[in-house]
Every structure is written in structure tokens, then in C-alpha cells.
Amino acid sequence: MKTRMHPGNAVVAVILIVAALLPYFVLPAAWLGLATNILVFSLLGVAWNITGGFGGMMSFGHAVLFGSGAYATAMLQLHAGINPWLAALAAMAIAAGVGTFIGALSFRYGLRGSYFALITLAFAEVFRVLASSFAMTGGGQGLSLPLATGLANMQFASRLHNYTFVLLLVVAGLVITTLVQRSRFGAYLVAIRENEAAAQALGIDTFRVKVLAMALSGAIAGAAGVAYMQTFLFVDAQIGFGTVMSFEALLGPVIGGAGTVLGPVLGAVVLHTVGELAREAIGGAPGLNLVFYGLVLLVILRFLPNGLMGLFLGQRRRPATKEQA
């Protein structure tokens, strides 16, 4: 095998493992909520990274997949009385289906680059409006799951156990990413990102590969939605399908390093940790964290086109997903 593991990957892996273990030993309990949040965003970033990072499909509406997962599991439990674990699997399948549908529709009509970004954003907005309009989805009030702790209900009395649960999901997401990266499917995705016409000429069914990526990304984003739902037992249209969640999905990977395995997690950890510290330092003016996100993004895009992972892997500069006609 000629894919040598870059030592930079090992360094980042160690940093992230240490960070992941902090809540078990030193981190004050007050920070556990933030840590769990970061994990949910990391998982969402891992999902975005499959399509956006490896495949170069810049989705601005990944909340549609996240929200579909969260709403689906909640509705299946509330309205159909289905076991949370089964509901979670079904929710992932439904989110994968939503991803397949959006992908098939967009790629069928050759939408790429900013057009794809806009169509995904539009889908998320449509879902947001729909979710706040029907009684079945809880309307403007959203959906709440009744508290029923216990492993069988995928609800954890201890917040640390809940954290562990989400952490395992993130690890699973990273394992899947690694498998993708080392597979023919992953090689084809990257080829499509770099040059779609050349990929077609070499026998790649680009439509099929891209739709499959959307399905996989949907399943993982759906899992993030499920994790959110089981952690906070509440979702509304703004949380589930709002633009904030769509931006969370892409900020982590872009800042951490799109198209790398660990980038989305590294980005989410750094962004939210530093963001929280900045907020504590300045005092919690609402919206200040968004200003901060914007500044971080500007600096990263200017100086680290490959994200933070670029620092560790050396700058093998990737021309950021050229969209040539």
C-alpha cells in the first residue's frame, strides 16, 4: 500500500484523543454541554465533508439532512411509538433518502458550484417553513421527547454517558470517512472534485457517485440529528433546518481542512472552544460569536487554504474545488 500515513495526521489524532478524554478527567461539568455540542457539530461536519470535502459539492443547506434526522426520529417515537433505536435507524435512512432526492434532482440538471449551494440552501428553507407549519411536526413550538432515561430509550441519565454515546458516533463517522478515503468510491469522489469531465472520460458514472455520496452524507447528518434529539430531547424548525445549522456543517470542515479525515472534528473543536473562551472573556453579547466565526473564517481562508490540517500536513496546496464548465 502506498498511502503512507502522514505524521501530521498522527499529531492531530493525539490532540483530538486528549481533547475527547478531557471531560472524563479534568473538565468541569459546566463544560460538558459544550463538549457534547461540539461532538454533534463534528458529526455533522463529518457528513458535510463526504460531499463537500471529498466530492467538492458545496452544500449550504446540510441542515436539511440534520433536521430530517432529528424530526424523523422524534416523530416516529411520538406518533408511532417506535423504539428509539429503531427510530434512529429509520431516521438515518430517511435523511439518506432526502440527500438522495436532493442530489438526484440537482445533478440530473447539472447543478454545480454556487447553483448547488443555492439549491441546498433553498431545500433547507423549504423544510424549515414546512416543519413550522404542520401540527404533526409540532408547528412553531417544535417537538419534545418525554424524559425516559435508560439505554433502551437511547436516553442517558448521566451527561457523561450521553457524551460517550455521541463520541462513539463521531468515531464511527471517522471510521467510515477513512474507509471512503481508501476505497475506489473515495478516489472517484476526489476525481470528480478535481475535474468532472476527465472523471467521465475515465469511465466514472459521475451522477451515480455523487448521488451515493449525498446518500451517505445524509445518513451521517441524520445520525447527528438523532444525537441532538436524544441529547436535548427537543427540536424546532429553526434549530433543525435553520441556516445556523447549515453553516455549522460547513464551518468545521472548511476551518479544519475539507477533504481530510480529521479536519471536520479539528475545526469544530477549535472553533467552538476558542469561540466560547472569547465569549466568556468579552461577556456574552448576543451574536458576538457569529462575528468571531466570520473573523476566524476570513483568516483561515486567507492564510490556510487547506484549513488547520494544512498546518500539520504541510501545504500541499489544493486549488479550492475549481468549477470549470
Place this chain on the structure above:
Amino acid sequence: MMLRAEGLGKRFGGVVAVDDASLTVQAGRIVALIGPNGAGKTTLFTMISGFQRPDSGRVHFDGQDITTLAPHTICKLGLTRTFQIVQPFAGLTVRENIAVGTHLHHAKRSAALNAADDIAATLGMSAMLDQPAQNLTVAGRKRLELARALATRPKLLLLDEVMAGLIPSEVAEIIPMIRAIRDKGVTILLIEHVMQAVMSLSDEAYVLAQGKMIAHGTPQEVVGNPAVIEAYLGHGAAQRLQRETQDA
């Protein structure tokens, strides 16, 4: 018959790019497609390889009608094209670039990468395997284009100006490689402006001018054809040339 294109036509708005053009390529041959700039050669290639659908005419490859098939399906059947304007996967290494092609027949990543090494060796690219494609020279990129296409194990290879922009020594290097590819059983249809290559490589040549196929024969026959000379040098050029050679 490896390839048979019959009466292909393509217009872009009011411009007729290709007009009722036909050509056949027999298995095991190297066939050149030449013509002045803007004659429609590349458009003809894009129709044969499935990137554009012809307005009229049919394309048969290896006994099958491929006129309406998608590019990736045509590639899987054994017809692979290269691009005149090279299209490397810029952020990937040379090995990874070629491996995208070898993956067509190797599902496993390691097998595809090993096969890529073998392809690179046959084209004298072993030293560049770990370089990012964007660092390659023009000659390197042209050769990578060839290597990637070859990696899909084509029966018929469509080469679109793989020698354009090369210096004579580089041309002299690539000519025997193309011949070697043919000798291994790959049929070749090439668009080329480098006449040295056309004359020394091809068994026969087609000439396209203003979308129409105006001549077909051995390279020697074709370059002496008055219609071909006029297509390149303008109306009356053939007569003028003849007069001048007589006067001299």
C-alpha cells in the same frame, strides 16, 4: 471494424461545426484526423466519445451503436479519449491521477495504485509518480493525459493533440510510445497538427475542413491532394504552388 461514424452532424446555433462527416477505423491501425484550426475535429471526437450528442448520424463501436450512450459507458466498452486542453486532477499526484483510470478494472485501492505504477513505467513516468500533477511541465501533463487514458485498458484510444506544444525532442520521444501502444493491440485515432508525427505514425489519414470530410487516404496521398492544400492555404493555393514549382 473497430469504429464507424456515419454522417455525423453538429451545429451550434447558426454555426455548422460538423457536417455529414463519416470515418471508419479498422482494428490495429493508427488513423490520423487532420485539418485546419476550427475544422471541427475536436467536436467530432466529443460526439464519438459521447460528450456531445450528434444532431444527425450514428456512431458504431466494436459492433455496437454507441450514439446515445454516456461517456462513462462508452469508456467501459473500451473507447477512451484524451483532452486537447489537458485536464489533470491538479491536486492529486501522478500516481493518484493514473489510478483513477486503473480503478475501472481494479476495485481495490492498492491494486489500482500498483497498476498505475506499471502504466507509468511503460511511458517513462516512474520518476514523477509522487509529484502533484499541477507541478508537471506541458510535456508531463500531455503524457499524463495519455497514461490515464491507457489505464482504462481501451480497445480504441482517441488522442486529441497529445503532441501540441511539445518541442521536437519531446515529440520524437512520444512517437515510439504511441507506436508501442498500438503494437500491444490498441487501435488509435488521433487528431494532430504536428505533421512529422502524422506522417511517421499513421497508416491512413482523414482530412476535415469546415466541418466536412474532404479527403481520405495514406498520409502521403492526403498531403498531395489539391483540396487539402486549398483547405490549409486558401483558394487557388494548389495551382499557385504547382506553377511555382514548375517555374523553379
